[in-house]
Amino acid sequence: MSGRTQLASIPPASPPPVLTIRDLGFQAPALKKRATGQTILQNLNLNLREQEFVSIVGPSGCGKSTLLNFIAGLLPVQQGEIHLAEKQPGEAYSLGYMFQQHGLLPWRNVRDNVGLGLEIQGVAKRDIVERSQRVLNDLGLTGYEQHYPAQLSGGMCQRVALARMLVSSPDILLMDEPFGALDAQTRVFIQELFSHYWETHKKTVLFVTHDLAEALFLSDRIVVMGARPGRIVAEYDITFPRPRHFDTLRTSSRFGSLLNQLWQDIKSHTVTGGQRDA
16 A cells, blocks of 8 residues: 555635725715714725626615725725735736716817827827727727717717726726616617627726616626615626627526516615615
8 A cells, every 4th residue: 555645636726806895984974063974885895806897786875986986096995995906016906987977078089088098198199099099999989080079979978988998908997887877779789899898808897887787797796785884785696608698698587587686685775764675
């Protein structure tokens, strides 16, 4: 009998998250003297892995947008910790932020709106034009480079705003209801366009939405926030194979089942009339 000991293979360690949020809390200032401010976030914990698409859903007012503002550094952290990993020692992950309103400058054409951030960074004009054109091509905006926002539909303006965020190639995309103001048909079109872009470029995304079908279509993982004080109350891994097609996916029984589960989670953690729904 051999005396050699068989060692069990050890699986490789998972890479550390690119974004870690621990025990995040936030209390809004009181509106009246001697009053207590409202607690918006409480003990919120979340990790985001590289190249992961995570959507945040939850009732209105639960602090979803506030959370993104903390991550982006627009609000100082009161309680808890937000940590962005480093790609290399001393090299931080970069952030892009997209809002529900496109915020395009009406006096700049499409190409100049897209290249605005690069211009502020001091990138050479020739590089700005090349990089802007590349992302405009990716988002189906070829031929509209010289148009102004007033000449575009709402959906096209949102695509330009999306291009403006993507042109600088940020490592992590923070997206706050970016397609929420669009009509249903345009919204599905842009969802599929962005899904294709993501599958090609594999950006890390944290995506806030009220549209549960949108979250299911786009995401690798969905986290559900409860009503104020906002915190994570449920989490779902979304394993539909990619590439995804909305018309096919939404007719599947699994899609319908998950949609119902998400709705029930949100409903059970929504405060109405001072009481939680049963």
